[in-house]
Amino acid sequence: EVQLVESGGGLVQPGGSLRLSCAASGFTFSNYWMSWVRQAPGKGLEWVAHIQQYGSEKYYLDSVKGRFTISRDNAKNSLSLQMNSLRAEDTAVYYCGRDIINGYLQLSYIEYWGQGTLVTVSS
């Protein structure tokens, strides 16, 4: 069974940093792209970033470029999101997701989602 479990959320002051983790199990982690998606309280979904299987390609939402860094440790089946210079508008539940990306079949989507971890940026 595919499981994605996020951790690391909490309350942080504006300008502060936080590192989120996502522990993956039930599948061969190194075979998949992985994503972070967030949802501000009462709002819709916003894709944040994703990373290729071996970390050689990373893509970000413009508003987090230069502040957030996505990374992975395939030996530990773990995905991370280092968030620096946090702003109030970064307050959200952050979900990690397992991507399916297949250019040949023209498929790309987030197949599985974790339960999320809440990040609150406030003084």
Added chain:
Amino acid sequence: DIQMTQSPTSLSASVGDRVTITCRASQTITNYLNWYQQMPGKAPKLLMYAASKLQSGVPSRFSGSGSGTDFTLTISSLQPEDFATYYCQQSYSTPWTFGQGTKVEIK
């Protein structure tokens, strides 16, 4: 960035009703269009991918259609467990973007 616009933003319907949600992209996305269902307080769940392909385990009352810029999600006969918020998402180019969501409520 590609903008995704869903309509309606909310709807009220009864069990057994046929429900249609539309999603429009600001530019062509061929068939790189996915649909997710989100229950309150829960993580999103994949329903449809590539515009019309049903994710494994999703009931066949859900269907999707469209290509280019205009897409629809149809629930042929609404069930009590279908009352949720539905999001479309384009994966044609990064940043991947979502529609604002359609909340399906009980009439």
